[in-house]
Amino acid sequence: xxxxxxxxxxxxxxxxxxxxLPTNFPRMNIHEYQAKALFEKFGVAxxxxxxxxNHEAFxxxxxxxxxxxxxxxxxxxxxxxxxxxxxxxxxxGVKFCKTKADALAMASNMLGQTLVTAQTGxxxxxxxxxxxxxxxxxxxxxxLAILLDRATSRPVxxxxxxxxMDIETVAHDTPEKLFKVLIDPAYGIADFQIRDxxxxxxxxxxxxxxxxxxxxxxxxxxxxxxxxxxxxxPLITTPTGDVLALDAKVSFDSNALYxxxxxxxxxxxxxxxxxxxxxxxxxxxxxxxxxxxxxxVNGAGLAMSTMDIIQHFGGTPANFLDVGGGASKDQVIAxxxxxxxxxxxxxxxxxIFGGIMDCNVIATGIxxxxxxxxxxxxxxxxxxxxxxxxxxxxxxxxxxxxxxxxTMADAAQKIVKLVA
Amino acid sequence: xxxxxxxxxxxxxxxxxxxxxxxxAKLSLxxxxxxxxGVTPGKGGQFFEYGTHKVPIYNSVxxxxxxxxxxxxxxxxxxxxxxxxxxxCVDAGLDLAxxxxxxxxxxxxxxxxxxxxxxxxxxxxxxxxxIVTPGTGKDSFGGCRIGIAPGYIxxxxxxxxxxxxxxxxxxxxxQLTSKNIGQxxxxxIGGDPVNGTNHLDVIKLFNADxxxxxxxxxxxxxxxxxxxxxxxxxxxxxxxxxxxxxxxTAPAGRRMGHAGAIVGGAEDTAAAKIAVFKxxxxxxxxxxxxxxxxxxxxxxxxxxxxT
Numbered sequence: 001x002x003x004x005x006x007x008x009x010x011x012x013x014x015x016x017x018x019x020x021l022p023t024n025f026p027r028m029n030i031h032e033y034q035a036k037a038l039f040e041k042f043g044v045a046x047x048x049x050x051x052x053x054n055h056e057a058f059x060x061x062x063x064x065x066x067x068x069x070x071x072x073x074x075x076x077x078x079x080x081x082x083x084x085x086x087x088x089x090x091x092x093g094v095k096f097c098k099t100k101a102d103a104l105a106m107a108s109n110m111l112g113q114t115l116v117t118a119q120t121g122x123x124x125x126x127x128x129x130x131x132x133x134x135x136x137x138x139x140x141x142x143x144l145a146i147l148l149d150r151a152t153s154r155p156v157x158x159x160x161x162x163x164x165m166d167i168e169t170v171a172h173d174t175p176e177k178l179f180k181v182l183i184d185p186a187y188g189i190a191d192f193q194i195r196d197x198x199x200x201x202x203x204x205x206x207x208x209x210x211x212x213x214x215x216x217x218x219x220x221x222x223x224x225x226x227x228x229x230x231x232x233x234p235l236i237t238t239p240t241g242d243v244l245a246l247d248a249k250v251s252f253d254s255n256a257l258y259x260x261x262x263x264x265x266x267x268x269x270x271x272x273x274x275x276x277x278x279x280x281x282x283x284x285x286x287x288x289x290x291x292x293x294x295x296x297v298n299g300a301g302l303a304m305s306t307m308d309i310i311q312h313f314g315g316t317p318a319n320f321l322d323v324g325g326g327a328s329k330d331q332v333i334a335x336x337x338x339x340x341x342x343x344x345x346x347x348x349x350x351x352i353f354g355g356i357m358d359c360n361v362i363a364t365g366i367x368x369x370x371x372x373x374x375x376x377x378x379x380x381x382x383x384x385x386x387x388x389x390x391x392x393x394x395x396x397x398x399x400x401x402x403x404x405x406x407t408m409a410d411a412a413q414k415i416v417k418l419v420a
Numbered sequence: 421x422x423x424x425x426x427x428x429x430x431x432x433x434x435x436x437x438x439x440x441x442x443x444x445a446k447l448s449l450x451x452x453x454x455x456x457x458g459v460t461p462g463k464g465g466q467f468f469e470y471g472t473h474k475v476p477i478y479n480s481v482x483x484x485x486x487x488x489x490x491x492x493x494x495x496x497x498x499x500x501x502x503x504x505x506x507x508x509c510v511d512a513g514l515d516l517a518x519x520x521x522x523x524x525x526x527x528x529x530x531x532x533x534x535x536x537x538x539x540x541x542x543x544x545x546x547x548x549x550x551i552v553t554p555g556t557g558k559d560s561f562g563g564c565r566i567g568i569a570p571g572y573i574x575x576x577x578x579x580x581x582x583x584x585x586x587x588x589x590x591x592x593x594x595q596l597t598s599k600n601i602g603q604x605x606x607x608x609i610g611g612d613p614v615n616g617t618n619h620l621d622v623i624k625l626f627n628a629d630x631x632x633x634x635x636x637x638x639x640x641x642x643x644x645x646x647x648x649x650x651x652x653x654x655x656x657x658x659x660x661x662x663x664x665x666x667x668x669t670a671p672a673g674r675r676m677g678h679a680g681a682i683v684g685g686a687e688d689t690a691a692a693k694i695a696v697f698k699x700x701x702x703x704x705x706x707x708x709x710x711x712x713x714x715x716x717x718x719x720x721x722x723x724x725x726x727t
Contacts, residue, residue: 150644153530223527226525253527255526259500301611304669308667308669308707384591408707412707
């Protein structure tokens with residue numbers, strides 16, 4: 001069942017596939033409050049809400065909401081906020097409050113604090129925006145998402161009657177409660193498909209009518225904004241027949257951002273790793289990991305397998321770093337500086353396959369970069385390809401304490417030994 | 421016979437007047453490839469001159485194909501115009517379009533793929549290194565090089581290579597050539613989630629090609645294309661196959677939303693794909709340095725000669 005759902009969009013940079021890595025590519029993430037503003041623009045119903053970024057603004061923000069039960073929601077890009085814990089010991093990044101006065105007090109516990117969730121890693125994320133919403137009466141919770149189905153190269157709507165739960169668990173334990181609708185991109189979403197899905201979800205009457213409108217509008221938003229994924233968990237029905245998106249998680253295809261300046265304006269650099277931002281300035285694709293052997297590689301597949309081979313020989317990779325096809329001196333210098341910004345790094349492995357590029361040019365760049373950054377850590381360089389003999393000679397004549405590796409296996413074993 | 425392209429194949433370069441397209445058109449000409457036309461809208465009638473070569477430029481793919489008899493085009497145009505460039509190849513009735521361009525919006529590719537349903541044109545890529553069928557000359561000169569791969573690392577022979585990654589393909593080819601094992605054709609299918617030709621399509625072609633005696637299948641985490649190919653190999657392919665999956669150390673579960681994670685699901689990880697490879701009789705390379713050796717082991721077990 002699940003394998004048929006198969007293979008959806010799990011791409012992390014335009015050049016390689018790494019699911020789940022904390023990089024802004026190939027997706028740009030936005031906050032829940034921003035996603036809900038987009039929902040409203042496209043006619044997807046959400047509970048009324050307002051935001052504040054400082055304590056003084058809480059009162060003004062809350063004044064825009066009616067008196068009564070209010071949700072207080074920390075705005076960070078990672079999921080699992082409700083079950084998260086702040087580093088000051090306070091539990092829960094999303095809270096229900098019976099009154100606006102309670103909400104005001106609650107918000108003070110969250111703003112400016114660092115929230116650690118299952119998805120943030122131990123460092124957590126600083127909460128810089130609080131989102132207040134009207135707490136809705138919930139009749140029943142559902143799950144709704146739209147994303148790419150890789151197996152068919154079509155958009156797919158995934159929906160379930162089991163909302164508010166971990167959808168992976170639902171898929172595993174009760175696959176019969178998960179529904180999938182493939183959309184033909186030539187026609188777009190068809191009415192009969194929406195009717196069929198709503199019927200499977202067990203909705204009727206006013207709920208069915210409102211759900212149909214929501215699903216159609218959500219699909220339009222997904223398609224028109226070049227979204228990579230839109231996820232609503234939970235989608236709810238209320239006792240009065242309304243259908244609302246209670247949460248919203250939206251990401252966009254980075255390759256399409258050039259035609260969506262309004263989406264680019266939603267980018268929050270506070271949510272991105274400063275090292276990754278720095279790397280992107282030099283066209284480097286960098287992802288921090290928690291090992292101690294840094295690597296610098298040209299090509300995504302080779303970079304991934306360099307991490308793998310470090311682990312294969314008993315080391316732990318400190319990062320993924322792809323310098324692209326070129327590996328110029330400036331790029332190598334920038335890469336070394338970024339790598340050295342990670343205090344865990346105890347050694348560096350450079351692995352370059354110079355197919356078209358002259359290995360001697362690359363070697364010269366490496367030597368200059370090492371001198372410029374004053375590198376003290378063990379460094380193993382594996383060069384292969386065009387004019388490699390001259391490149392190795394340049395490395396050997398440099399007077400630097402770097403070690404040459406012949407094959408990837410040889411180089412990986414050498415760096416693992418040097419770091420051990 | 422090689423697959424997809426032979427040294428006789430005539431090719432068009434879309435974007436030949438750009439830096440990237442021009443540089444690689446020159447490298448292909450150096451390799452002895454039949455680059456017979458360039459296409460840049462608005463520059464029809466001009467020529468791409470390089471050494472003794474004088475390649476005519478046309479305004480459209482249809483014009484270029486009609487004038488030169490070219491059946492294949494390689495696309496170097498920038499991402500916003502790449503989908504259009506692919507559809508132009510379909511409209512001109514070419515056999516093959518190879519899209520090198522990196523960074524094409526996913527939505528554009530979803531639409532292109534739908535529009536190509538039933539068309540005779542095959543798409544390889546996008547975001548791929550291209551295809552090489554090595555020639556018989558020095559450093560495999562005289563072959564057909566489409567895209568951005570280094571031609572000289574190849575050697576004409578009997579192994580087929582298919583991969584999503586460029587540099588990892590070069591690594592495999594380099595290992596083979598260093599061991600004096602040549603290749604029929606090396607195909608980079610590209611790393612994008614929506615692409616034209618997948619692993620299985622290429623495996624079927626290699627399986628049907630009598631000159632291909634063994635296959636190296638290089639994959640990555642994400643998607644289930646490798647698994648699909650492996651299952652087909654188990655049922656249909658008698659040739660020795662070696663496989664490698666990159667990304668065993670890529671950590672899971674951080675940024676992705678839930679739906680992606682499920683749908684990505686259990687067959688998505690390197691460990692799961694490697695397990696399927698083993699179950700399907702594919703000799704798994706433990707490290708990227710082991711790819712050629714893994715194929716040698718597979719060939720020995722089946723009593724097949726690769727050279």
